[in-house]
Amino acid sequence: MVPPPHKAETELVDPSDSSPVAIKPVVSQSQTESKPMALDLSHHLSIESKIRQKSLLKVSSSYLARDPELLSLAAGLPSPSLFPIEKITASVAIAKHESARDGLWKNDGLLPGMRRDLHKEKDSSLKGHSEYDLSGALQYEQGTGAKQLLKFLKRHTEIVHNPPYRDWDCIMTGGNTHAMETVFRMLINPGDYIVLEEFAFPETVEGLKPLRARMIGIDMDAEGMRSDSLELVLETWDEDARGGKRPGVLYVVPTGQNPTGATMSMQRRKEIYNTCVKYDLVIIEDDPYYFLQMSDYIPGQDTGAVQVPQTNDQFLASLLPSMLSIDTQGRVLRLDSFSKVAAPGLRCGWITGSDRFVERVLRHNEVGLQFPSGASMAVLHSMLTEAWGQDGYLDWLVNLRAxxxxxxxxxxxxxxxxxxxxxxxxxxxxxxxxxxxxxxxxxxxxxxxxxxxxxxxxxxxxxxxxxxxxxxxxxxxxxxxxxxxxxxxxxxxxxxxxxxxxxxxxxxxxxxxxxxx
Amino acid sequence: MVPPPHKAETELVDPSDSSPVAIKPVVSQSQTESKPMALDLSHHLSIESKIRQKSLLKVSSSYLARDPELLSLAAGLPSPSLFPIEKITASVAIAKHESARDGLWKNDGLLPGMRRDLHKEKDSSLKGHSEYDLSGALQYEQGTGAKQLLKFLKRHTEIVHNPPYRDWDCIMTGGNTHAMETVFRMLINPGDYIVLEEFAFPETVEGLKPLRARMIGIDMDAEGMRSDSLELVLETWDEDARGGKRPGVLYVVPTGQNPTGATMSMQRRKEIYNTCVKYDLVIIEDDPYYFLQMSDYIPGQDTGAVQVPQTNDQFLASLLPSMLSIDTQGRVLRLDSFSKVAAPGLRCGWITGSDRFVERVLRHNEVGLQFPSGASMAVLHSMLTEAWGQDGYLDWLVNLRAxxxxxxxxxxxxxxxxxxxxxxxxxxxxxxxxxxxxxxxxxxxxxxxxxxxxxxxxxxxxxxxxxxxxxxxxxxxxxxxxxxxxxxxxxxxxxxxxxxxxxxxxxxxxxxxxxxx
Missing domain, CATH: 3.90.1150.10 (Aspartate Aminotransferase, domain 1)
Structure with a gap:
């Protein structure tokens, strides 16, 4: 993974075209073209997921897209002029801690105190949300989430993970608990086995039980799930003895696992991935703590003295590769969340995976969550694209992990x-x-x-x-x-x-x- | 239903104790005690719903509630001091249109132009969210939704619907599409039949198909679902011919039905309810248009000249009773949403029903949605409790329906x-x-x-x-x-x-x- 060059002046970033300087080193056009296409793994879809159909009401918007002169009496959208919220303003922390880049960050108990006020006002126009205004944020939205924020997240995902196949995509979720329910329902029929770590987040287990998934806990060591134990379980799987077929799904928290705190080494990640290729498992990579990777603990040293990378290049280079970033086949569904890196109350995250899988999530969103809160997305959009930009967001993450x-x-x-x-x-x-x-x-x-x-x-x-x-x-x-x-x-x-x-x-x-x- | 007395000065309402003047005429203590308890209808729960268990992590908070001196290393909540959002401000319309109460509301193309700025700032304290501050809104929340907003919604539900049984409750949702998915999964096993109107919102049908619910469309007339047709279908149900048992769930949009615009008369509502009692069906009352009940259309009259009720008493008295308001048994699950009366982008609504059913929804929320966006709830809480109050919200609805x-x-x-x-x-x-x-x-x-x-x-x-x-x-x-x-x-x-x-x-x-x- 080649990190993008660091841009010192995040304020100069054009939010509509985030980090154009950084795009070339990460994924050039020729690199994208040389990437393989994802495998067709649709045999992993649950009965429920296979049945999902495209929403008819979304079809109607395609007519409008084709003919701008069309007058529509179709979509029952309430009139934005009747929304009682006239303005939402968010004040956000500045992303960059000025004292942080002298190589040693000193905990002063406070995050950067400077603030930037971000205004979103309702636009009286009903058409053309080329920027993400408040009337757009308060209105019905596509099941993907707001395209302006999604664009930022896709670019962020490209910079950090650069998925090594061509047809990947992102879709927004209501945070990783919602995302878990969504991908579990997409991949698991009642009675199916699923593989996870021997210790797991209780809500994961409590979410799987009502789906009547049968759980196999794999032994863990200091690096998390053991690849030899996984291999042994899959290799020796006895359908008759188990009363069911070999698991088709592996759920893993590779970084700062909850509850064990374990982080998988690069070698371990590759072993687990290769085993999943060998036995054809889809990997759910639940990775909310990815950016909370830490520098070494030195006993006796001042607890507030933390080594920080000098540049965002160094920061990105210091991070372990995600499962997504080594996935050449489109068998990883990566769950990212703003809960640990911004605020859990926003209930906002995203899934990255092959567009075949992402399309199934979209069909589910349309008849369930619909999309994350527009108030949350508007605040995040302002913060990420207007105040911070791609490099500013990385600056924020550097401070946060310190x-x-x-x-x-x-x-x-x-x-x-x-x-x-x-x-x-x-x-x-x-x-x-x-x-x-x-x-x-x-x-x-x-x-x-x-x-x-x-x-x-x-x-x-x-x-x-x-x-x-x-x-x-x-x-x-x-x-x-x-x-x-x-x-x-x-x-x-x-x-x-x-x-x-x-x-x-x-x-x-x-x-x-x-x-x- | 006896409406509450109108309070002219909504600004004087104490938000922590909304509309104390209004509470007595609606539900006095003796009235509550004389109400029956809901029937136990748990035989309607799906396999999935029956399996749901209380979240272990929620149990841990009960220890903290018991002993305030306990130091906790338990809950993995991120530190609010590290949330990058320092302040959220919302400007909302004033609820009351001053010119509206001369009996004839004149459409001037604008909603009331006065605004009130509402501030929510992050509190540095981690404990004691007696009011709903920003650090609470940005943090993890209970699966019920924020209790301060929920309190307002329960009181609103009491004022408008006054459910005629004792053990009813409310729980917040991500809007009615999310609520539909939740209650469908709670009540329907694959292959089960469900009754709905012969024409329905496509997303309802598209949401039921992947659950493999079998849909029976009941004939409609100008008043919506025909009670005689419903009776006939249920009375003549032939399990062998149908290949399944009689439907246990009825889904209905009683007011301003989508797509037909039909509204059920009081008589029709009672007939449908009684038929559901007779054949033991749970009723899903999806009622987002309830407050958009309109005065008569008079051909040739100025389209902008709309009769409006002079007081909120008259307004409430003019509304048809909901199915919830005639439900003495706890067999109605009522879905309310802010999408048509405030803004769909907030993705926020609530379910009202017997506390047995509401508890099952809570168990699902904990491993799915978790709770509606804190940004949405904070904006709604400010608007409803700080700016408007219960009477102010009714004022807003009067204007909106005009x-x-x-x-x-x-x-x-x-x-x-x-x-x-x-x-x-x-x-x-x-x-x-x-x-x-x-x-x-x-x-x-x-x-x-x-x-x-x-x-x-x-x-x-x-x-x-x-x-x-x-x-x-x-x-x-x-x-x-x-x-x-x-x-x-x-x-x-x-x-x-x-x-x-x-x-x-x-x-x-x-x-x-x-x-x-």
Whole structure:
């Protein structure tokens, strides 16, 4: 992946033609032409998804597109002149932290304080939303999401991931939980098996159960899902014993996995991808923490002192490649979200995949979500295209990951200080929002009660000692568990509270394991 | 239904306790206690819906609620201090048209021009969102939607519909298309039959097909779905002949139906409801046009001169009762939306029903939509509770329906003027956004080609004559059709364009039927 040249003056970017300077090094015309076309993987579509048809009402707009003189009594759109919202204004942070690019970012507890006011006013005209005005944002929208914002996101995806096949596309979603439901329904019939990590986000599991998907949890190590375990499960799949065919879908959170915090190395990503090629699995790459990849933790160093890349080229080069970026066949459906990099309340994200799959999502959107909130899209569009531009957005992400890195350092340094290493261990996460604490249950006085009982006892002792830290059982996909685990987050807790909370949990462990303090 | 007393000074309303004056006449404590409890209709739940479980991560918040001293490393919420949006401001129209309450509203082509600026700023505090601030709007939210806005909507529902059973509740949705998908999935297993009107909104049909619901279209007349036809279908249901059990769900748009513009009388509503009680059907009341009920059309009168109620009491008394308002058993799921009364781009609405059903919707929201956009909810919350209040919102609706009434008058008066009555007829709609034009195909020279061919010929002749008006076939649920139909909308077309478009379609009919002009 060749990163685009850094542009120092983001204010000069023409929002209608984002980062034209950057486009050539990333994907030249000849590069695009030399890319292969995606495979036809439509045999993976669920019965439900195959049935979906193009919306008739969307067809009617094609007549209008063909003949601008046509007077329409067709679409039942309410009149924008009757929308009661006259203006929406958003003030956004400036993207670039001026002090950040001296090579060492210093956490001063504040994001850049300068603000830029962005105005969107309702246009009285009903036609020609060449720019994304408020009457457009408040009106019915295409199932793809607003094309002006989608254009920015496609360009962003091209800059960061440069999918190595030709016919890829993006479509907007209501965030990754909505996107998950959409792609699960697109690919899974009741009774089908799906492969995921042995520990997973509870809402993923809770979303799959009503679809009657049968879940196979694959062993994990410090790099997340183990490719050898995946290979073994697929290779030795016995349809009769399992009562169903080999899984056709793999769900994975490759970066800063929730709950384990694990990040897959480049080698691991390639192994998992190749195994999915070998056994014909579609890969759902749920990757909301992608840009929260962090610099190394150095024990004893000031937790607020974080190495930052000097340029956006260096930033992009420092990121691990996504599954999408190594997908030459169009078998990855990548889920991106603004929830971790802007604000979850906006309920906005996007799916990238082969246009065959993206078209099926569009058909679903048309009879469900329809499109993300226009208020959310208008705010994002203003921020991303008018205030920041492509390079400015990368600047923002650089700052953001420095903030989370500092928080990670704070939590891990508290763990170093307060947790008894003789009964627990952890891998310092290199991305995301979580640390996964392994507790050696075999050393626990009540080990005869079993893993779950010891975990529950420690969890409840935590509550009694005024600290809430989530037990591994809540995240379990595989029925059997080898050890006791806890998930701790550093996302939104103050440095002081983190230290106190960890100190309290240290007390719980010492007491539970009857250690000398 | 006893309407609340009108409060002249909406600005004095305390938003945290909306319209306290109005609460007593509508639902007194003793009235609530005398209401019955909803029936347990959980046998109607689909397999998918029955499986849904409470989200584990939501459980963790119950620990925090119990012990405020608990330090949490649990929920992976991003830090609001890292949200890049510092402020959102909305300017909204004032709700009340000062000139409107002299009894005759005069269309001056403009909504009230005064505006009120509403500010929402991010609160640095992470705790205690007693009011709905921007950090709350940008953060993860409960699956019910923001409780502050939900409170307003429940009170509004109580004032307007006063559901006659005790354990009803509301939950927010992403608008009625999203709500439809949600309740369909909650109530329908693949292969199940569902009853709806013989003509329906295409997206309803397109949403039901992938769920493999089998649709029965019930005959309609000027008052919408015919109760005798419904009774006949249910009474004579033959499981063997139909290959499935009697429908357990009825979907209906009782007010300003799309596409026919039909509105059910009070008598018809009661008949349909009683039939659903008799045969144990759940009723999905999709009612986005409820407040666009109109005063009578008087041929020859100035189209902009619209009778308006003098008070909100009179306004509420003038509205037909909803199916919800006559539902003593909790068998109605009512879908309300802001799309037709505020702005569709906000993608926000709500479902009202028995709390058993509402809880199932919540479980689905948690693993799908999650909640409507916080940007949308914040704008709506400001407008509804801070600027308008309950009475102000009713003022707004009075103005809005006057606007749409004037538009309806314009379209119908053009039809009076330009369409050849010898080959077509129509019922003047008393609600909604649509007029349904019946064309007497039996008089058409090419009638031997069949209904659909004649309809298609006229549709295409319309395109050639620069007018787009949608053919009945696009809305058909029943395979057989008795006549040729077209749907015309008056929602967002200028008065001049409406007249020209109808004149053009008049030419199409005259030419097609070879009439003397």
């Amino acid at each position: 903030e989370y890195t500092s928080r990670r350092n704070t939590l891990v340094s508290a763990m170093d200080k307060f947790l008894p290493r003789e009964v627990c261990d952890w891998v310092v996460p290199s991305a995301g929002m979580f640390v996964w604490l392994r507790v050696h249950y075999a050393k626990h006085p009540h080990k005869d009660n079993g893993v779950e009982a010891v975990e529950k006892e420690l969890f409840e002792a935590g509550i009694d000692n005024k600290v809430l830290i989530l037990p591994g059982a809540w995240f379990k996909v595989k029925p059997e568990t080898s050890d006791v685990f806890f998930r701790a987050t550093f996302a939104s807790v103050s440095a002081n509270d983190m230290a106190v909370a960890i100190e309290r949990f240290g007390e719980v462990l010492r007491k539970g394991f009857a250690l000398q303090t | 606007e749409y009434t004037s538009r309806r008058n314009t379209l119908v008066s053009a039809m009076d003027k330009f369409l050849p009555r010898e080959v077509c007829d129509w019922v003047v709609p008393s609600a909604g956004m649509f007029v349904w034009l019946r064309v007497h195909y039996a008089k058409h020279p090419h009638k031997d080609n069949g209904v659909e061919a004649v309809e298609k010929e006229l549709f295409e002749a319309g395109i050639d004559n620069k007018v787009l008006i949608l053919p009945g076939a696009w809305f058909k649920v029943k395979p057989e059709t008795s006549d040729v139909f077209f749907r015309a909308t008056f929602a967002s077309v200028s008065a001049n364009d409406m007249a020209v478009a109808i004149e053009r379609f008049g030419e199409v009919l005259r030419k097609g039927f070879a009439l003397q002009t």
